[in-house]
Amino acid sequence: MTARPDTPRSRRERPAKPALSREGIVAAALGVLRAEGLRKVTMRRLAQELDTGPASLYVYVRNTDELHAAVLDELLGTVGPAPAEGSWRERLEQVLTAYTEMLLAHPSLARSALTARPSGPHYLNLIETLLALLDEGGVPRAQAAWGVDLLLQHATAMAAEHAGQDDSPTAQQEWDALGAALRDTSGTTHPHIRASAGELLAGAHEARLSWALQALINGIERTAVPG
């Protein structure tokens, strides 16, 4: 926990290339992530950042996917604990909103988190918190267990949807294309879209997230697990 891999001697020379370590690699990755996005968090780029060759990193990190998962685990630590006030529903929504907003700051990471779920301590704490809140709300255990999965998946997916906006400029165009397609739809072939085009595209992102979380919680609460 408190181990400091840095050599403590303070030479006054050039930064004096610090020894490699998993922590150092993850820290460098976080820096590049914040500065230039996940697409630049590559083995080669990190090696360059740490003044070594890409092969050296493989001593500490199995591959690129594992590196990305480690970065997410690190960021998960910045999401605070559950608030103390409010009903269990409100607190549940707040925890999930905080998680989603963290991911929204790094949508490309959310995208990768969907595939490579983190399994670090911070993620476990989050699951524990969610289970506790659902239990407090009297949601049966089996429903709560599957519900946690549903809630985390939605939060992650919602954030992942915004990836590419930061990564590639094309994704935004793709989204605009859907909006245009919805608006231009013929009323004879797609009457329901025509009638709902406004609503389909309406709503601030915060309002939609809040509504979605409430709908999920309501659904989880009311839907029994089979068997």
Next chain:
Amino acid sequence: MTARPDTPRSRRERPAKPALSREGIVAAALGVLRAEGLRKVTMRRLAQELDTGPASLYVYVRNTDELHAAVLDELLGTVGPAPAEGSWRERLEQVLTAYTEMLLAHPSLARSALTARPSGPHYLNLIETLLALLDEGGVPRAQAAWGVDLLLQHATAMAAEHAGQDDSPTAQQEWDALGAALRDTSGTTHPHIRASAGELLAGAHEARLSWALQALINGIERTAVPG
């Protein structure tokens, strides 16, 4: 619609390199996708497949993301229309299950669909179908509109979660790591996880999908849109 870009003359020589076309490129992409996964659906590989240079493809396709979106749009056509029998809930669940299962056959594509939403005719038809079923169920229009988004997102995210399994062998290990972490959790620090570990990991994939869709529908039905 019925335009055939192929030159009709039937030379008996070698396959006689057919003229390039967007359709031909998408078709080749589908072939590579099915045979080797999305990771191999690259401009260079497709160019090789079509016996030309990568630069030639840029006449028909803006970039790799757009190519992937076009492939998904194509696959969306293979999902049949809504069934005629059953309650609106059952039919809604069936349509979404069919959509999810199509995506599950190509999880890496689902992953990319989360970011670059398709906007082709097949996608619009799907939205129309979902809106019609929710309307039939008496779900208010505003709720239905946001609900469709939620339903499609869940289906896509659920499939996307399985990406990497086909793509990279590491993803499976990552998922196993989460399972192990959940099982090994201490009962003192994470009592709810300890009590629910079995339930968190239980359930066949079909049962979980079915439950999730029902929970979503129940939640959408009962949660009013603000304002």
Next chain:
DNA sequence: ACCTGAACACCGTTCAAGT
């Protein structure tokens, strides 16, 4: 054990030049 240079086998995309 840790670190490295060099190599292998790839990418997306652009551009000037050809037809």
Next chain:
DNA sequence: ACCTGAACACCGTTCAAGT
């Protein structure tokens, strides 16, 4: 207009060799 070769600027990962 369509097509192309060649180039630019990158990737992940492995391996034999060094310390």
